[in-house]
Structure formats: C-alpha cells, structure tokens
Amino acid sequence: MASFVDRVVLHATGGNGGNGCASIRREKFKPLAGPDGGAGGMGGSVILRVDGQVTTLLEFHHLPHRSAPSGTQGMGDYRQGANGEDMILSVPDGTVVKDTDGNVLADLVGMGAEYVVAEGGHGGLGNNALASKARKAPGFALLGEPGSEASVVLELKTIADVALVGYPSAGKSSLIAAISAARPKIADYPFTTLVPNLGVVQAGSSRYTVADVPGLIEGASEGKGLGLEFLRHIERCAVLVHVLDCATLDPGRDPLSDLEVIEQELAAYAPDLQSDGTRVPLNERPRVVVLNKIDVPEARDLAELVRPEFEARGVKVFEVSAASHEGLKQLTYVLAEYVERARKLAPKPSMARTIIRPKAADGSEFTVQRKESGGQTYFEIRGTKPERWVRQTDFANEEAIGYLADRLAVLGVEKQLFKAGAVAGDEVRIGPEHNAVIFDWEPTLVTGAELLGGPRGTDARFAESQSNRPTRGDKRREYTERMDAKAEARAELWTEREQGIWTDPEIDADAPVDSPSKD
Numbered sequence: 001m002a003s004f005v006d007r008v009v010l011h012a013t014g015g016n017g018g019n020g021c022a023s024i025r026r027e028k029f030k031p032l033a034g035p036d037g038g039a040g041g042m043g044g045s046v047i048l049r050v051d052g053q054v055t056t057l058l059e060f061h062h063l064p065h066r067s068a069p070s071g072t073q074g075m076g077d078y079r080q081g082a083n084g085e086d087m088i089l090s091v092p093d094g095t096v097v098k099d100t101d102g103n104v105l106a107d108l109v110g111m112g113a114e115y116v117v118a119e120g121g122h123g124g125l126g127n128n129a130l131a132s133k134a135r136k137a138p139g140f141a142l143l144g145e146p147g148s149e150a151s152v153v154l155e156l157k158t159i160a161d162v163a164l165v166g167y168p169s170a171g172k173s174s175l176i177a178a179i180s181a182a183r184p185k186i187a188d189y190p191f192t193t194l195v196p197n198l199g200v201v202q203a204g205s206s207r208y209t210v211a212d213v214p215g216l217i218e219g220a221s222e223g224k225g226l227g228l229e230f231l232r233h234i235e236r237c238a239v240l241v242h243v244l245d246c247a248t249l250d251p252g253r254d255p256l257s258d259l260e261v262i263e264q265e266l267a268a269y270a271p272d273l274q275s276d277g278t279r280v281p282l283n284e285r286p287r288v289v290v291l292n293k294i295d296v297p298e299a300r301d302l303a304e305l306v307r308p309e310f311e312a313r314g315v316k317v318f319e320v321s322a323a324s325h326e327g328l329k330q331l332t333y334v335l336a337e338y339v340e341r342a343r344k345l346a347p348k349p350s351m352a353r354t355i356i357r358p359k360a361a362d363g364s365e366f367t368v369q370r371k372e373s374g375g376q377t378y379f380e381i382r383g384t385k386p387e388r389w390v391r392q393t394d395f396a397n398e399e400a401i402g403y404l405a406d407r408l409a410v411l412g413v414e415k416q417l418f419k420a421g422a423v424a425g426d427e428v429r430i431g432p433e434h435n436a437v438i439f440d441w442e443p444t445l446v447t448g449a450e451l452l453g454g455p456r457g458t459d460a461r462f463a464e465s466q467s468n469r470p471t472r473g474d475k476r477r478e479y480t481e482r483m484d485a486k487a488e489a490r491a492e493l494w495t496e497r498e499q500g501i502w503t504d505p506e507i508d509a510d511a512p513v514d515s516p517s518k519d
C-alpha cells in the first residue's frame with residue numbers, strides 16, 4: 001500500500017449557510033410585537049494549512065472528498081444560528097495548490113500558511129433584519145447560501161537546498177545516508193528509491209537540507225523508468241548535485257555521457273511558473289559533479305581520468321566514496337557555500353500564517369445578455385449579487401419573491417432588461433447556464449419595476465397585498481354590519497312571534513351582551 005503520496009485531487013465543499021428565521025415576537029398584552037427572527041449561521045470553510053508534522057498527502061488519497069459543516073438556522077427571539085466550524089486540513093510544507101487545468105492557485109510554504117479551498121455559505125438574514133418602513137413585519141426570511149465547491153490538485157514539492165540527481169544505483173541514497181541522519185533504502189538494483197528522501201546536513205555552522213530523488217534514465221522525460229514526475233521535488237532546490245557512478249560495469253556508460261544524458265532529461269522538464277512569474281529551468285541551476293565509488297580502484301582511476309574534462313567545462317568536481325566516506329567532508333562544506341550564496345540571492349520568503357483566499361469577485365456588476373437556445377430567445381443575467389439573491393430567495397413565499405424583485409430593480413436589473421429589448425413574457429434566466437433560475441418576465445414584474453422607481457417603501461404590490469389583509473377598522477366595520485343584520489333578523493322574528501311587543505329593533509341591536517363569540 002502506498003505510504004507516500006505526492007499528488008492528489010481534492011474535492012472540497014463549504015458548509016451551507018443556515019436559513020434565516022421569520023418569527024413574530026409575542027409579549028404579554030402585545031402578541032404582535034414585531035419581527036424577531038434571527039439570521040442563520042455561516043457555513044464552515046474547507047481550509048488547507050501547512051503543518052510540520054505532515055509529510056505526505058496520503059490522507060487525501062484515502063479521503064478525497066471533504067465537506068465542512070453547515071450553519072444552523074436562525075431562531076425567534078433574535079437568536080442567530082450557530083456557525084459551522086471550519087474544516088482545517090493539514091498539508092505538508094511545500095504543497096502547491098492547482099486548479100484542475102494545472103494553473104497554480106497557491107504555493108503553501110512556511111508553517112501555518114493557509115489556503116481556503118471552499119468557502120462556507122453566508123447565513124440568510126432573519127425577518128428582524130429585513131424589516132423596513134415598507135415591510136414592518138416581513139413574513140419571510142432569506143435562505144442560507146450553499147457553500148462553494150471546488151476541486152483542486154494538491155502537489156507536494158519537497159523543499160530542500162540541495163538535490164541529488166543521477167542514474168539508478170549511482171549511490172545517491174548511499175550519499176545522503178553518509179552525510180546526514182537520513183536512512184533510506186539502499187540496494188544494488190535500479191530504482192530502489194521510489195519516493196524522495198530528505199536529510200539535514202550540518203557543515204560547520206551551516207545547516208541545509210538535501211533531497212535524494214529516484215534515479216533518472218535516458219528517456220525519463222518520455223516516461224521511461226520512473227519518468228520525470230518526481231522532478232517537481234527538486235524544483236525548489238537551489239543547488240543540484242550530479243552523482244556519477246565511476247564503478248558501473250555497464251559497457252555503454254561512462255561519467256561524461258551519463259552527465260550529458262541527465263542534463264538532457266533535466267532540460268526537458270518544464271517547471272511550474274513561480275509566484276514572481278519566472279520559470280527557472282532545472283538545467284540553469286548551479287550544479288556540482290560528484291564522482292562516486294572511488295573506494296573501488298578502477299573507479300578511482302576512471303575518476304582521475306575524467307576529472308579534467310569536467311573541470312574544462314567549468315564545473316566543480318568531487319571524488320568521493322559514499323561507502324568509505326572519503327572526500328565527503330570537503331563536499332559538504334563546499335555545498336554549504338553554494339547554499340549560502342543561493343540563499344543570499346533569493347532569500348526564502350517568510351510566509352508564515354499567510355492566508356490566501358480565492359479571489360473575491362466584484363459584487364457590483366452584472367450583465368444582461370440576449371441569448372438563444374433551440375430557437376428560443378432568452379435574457380441571461382449574470383452577476384454576483386443577482387445570483388446570490390436568487391439563491392437566498394424562498395420561491396414558495398410570494399413576499400420573498402416581491403423582495404427579490406425589489407432588490408433586482410434597485411440594482412438596475414429591470415432597467416437593463418428594458419434596454420436589452422426584453423418585453424413582457426420573455427424568458428429571463430439568472431445564473432449560470434446549467435443552474436439558472438428561470439422566470440417569465442411577467443407584466444406584474446414590469447409594472448413592478450416602474451412602481452419601484454420611487455423610494456423604498458413605495459412598492460405598490462406590497463401595498464396591494466396589505467390592502468387585502470383586513471385592518472382593525474375593517475374588522476370593526478364588518479362586526480357592526482354583522483350585528484346590525486343580526487339585530488334586524490331578530491327583530492323581525494320577535495315581531496312575528498310576539499306580535500308587536502318588541503317592535504323597536506334598535507333596542508336589541510345596541511345591547512352590549514352581543515359579542516362575536518356568542519353566536
């Protein structure tokens with residue numbers, strides 16, 4: 001089973017925002033004491049955070065789908081819903097976040113560096129917050145927004161100062177084991193190392209990290225051997241060390257041609273764009289040559305023979321033996337100098353606790369476009385605000401729909417629709433094609449737009465719906481009318497029965513004993 005994973009696809013979903021609450025406060029002697037529905041809680045976000053204890057992306061390999069908890073609903077008595085907790089996912093230092101097209105979204109370097117993959121949805125407002133002069137007691141609340149969804153690729157790029165590259169069995173793992181406390185697997189068959197190993201080297205007062213990566217062979221850039229996949233681990237290394245095997249018995253190989261082959265493969269690898277927009281090819285980094293295995297007499301002879309040829313090319317050469325440790329001390333000190341020089345040129349960014357969020361879209365703009373599909377024209381509205389408002393609307397509630405129309409009109413959506421040539425009955429879609437809310441632009445909406453031209457609180461549709469609701473005066477009038485009618489009827493009855501004893505209907509009609517509950 002895999003125990004080291006350096007590339008995974010993560011599907012993250014933020015928690016949904018809780019719905020707002022529509023509630024009316026009840027007090028003693030004042031049963032309708034105003035709207036008191038609270039807002040829903042915010043959904044939790046899915047956040048990546050660099051943790052020094054984590055060295056692999058294995059966890060995501062096992063659980064690639066993550067979602068943060070949702071916020072809870074608002075409640076009466078002005079109570080807000082609880083926020084969903086953020087889901088913090090620990091990633092190793094040097095994790096690169098990319099979108100599924102391969103564009104770099106974030107480069108997480110430094111303890112505590114964070115990236116929000118999927119944001120939680122906002123909670124909907126309760127009717128308390130929606131009350132205005134026009135809507136003193138809104139009979140609706142806003143829905144919570146769904147959390148955002150994102151699929152990202154996580155890639156681990158080991159961060160080391162020095163990288164060891166070379167053919168399989170050249171002795172890279174033996175070398176890192178000899179100069180650091182790392183204990184990688186060493187064996188005399190090719191491709192012993194399958195995942196990068198890291199070691200820390202102390203040379204005098206200088207301390208640096210070395211990465212040992214799987215062996216390269218000719219054609220690695222076309223996928224031969226283990227391919228070039230793992231070369232991303234040396235992208236962040238400032239200095240390259242070519243480990244050349246001087247004791248190989250392979251007739252077709254010698255240190256010089258080995259170096260050329262590896263250089264070609266390095267040149268074929270295209271590193272990712274850096275955050276500063278540059279791309280430093282691997283074969284342009286400072287490098288040194290290590291001629292290994294000089295404890296073998298033939299190897300020592302060969303090393304001495306080829307040394308001048310390398311030096312003629314201007315590279316520094318070290319003759320060493322990972323087995324007997326000969327020449328290693330000098331190597332580690334010279335590497336320390338290289339590392340110090342590279343560090344001075346490009347100081348490591350101290351990015352601890354950087355919080356990078358996805359770019360917030362500008363909420364003020366929207367577009368209205370005339371489109372056609374299957375011979376039918378429709379008008380498409382796109383924009384952060386209109387789309388959010390649609391998501392917040394409870395379409396089962398007429399008042400909530402009225403409120404949406406009001407908001408859209410104030411934003412100028414209706415006006416733009418007129419300009420774009422929309423007429424009553426045209427189809428209007430708000431949102432992305434696959435997930436749009438479709439309206440028929442009805443005359444009521446048209447008049448709505450005109451009526452809403454005035455200040456807030458002059459929504460004629462609302463006034464109309466209010467006039468449908470009986471006021472206290474209406475109720476009183478209705479009551480007296482009913483009583484009058486009843487009195488008349490009773491008077492007639494008495495007149496018939498008593499034959500004139502009760503001839504004045506007014507007496508009974510005004511009697512205080514009459515109350516609606518008694519009939």
Ligand SMILES: Nc1nc2c(ncn2[C@@H]2O[C@H](COP(=O)(O)OP(=O)(O)OP(=O)(O)O)[C@@H](O)[C@H]2O)c(=O)[nH]1
Pocket residue numbers: 166167168169170171172173174175185186187188189190191192193194213214215216292293294295296320321322323324
């Ligand atoms: N005699 C001698 N043998 C060595 C020396 N360094 C490594 N070896 C041997 O070479 C073989 C390969 O060594 P590794 O360190 O596994 O080589 P590698 O470059 O890491 O190989 P891969 O991981 O397959 O790419 C082993 O059998 C080692 O014992 C050395 O300095 N002298």
Ligand SMILES: [Mg+2]
Pocket residue numbers: 172173174184185186192193212214
């Ligand atoms: Mg190895």
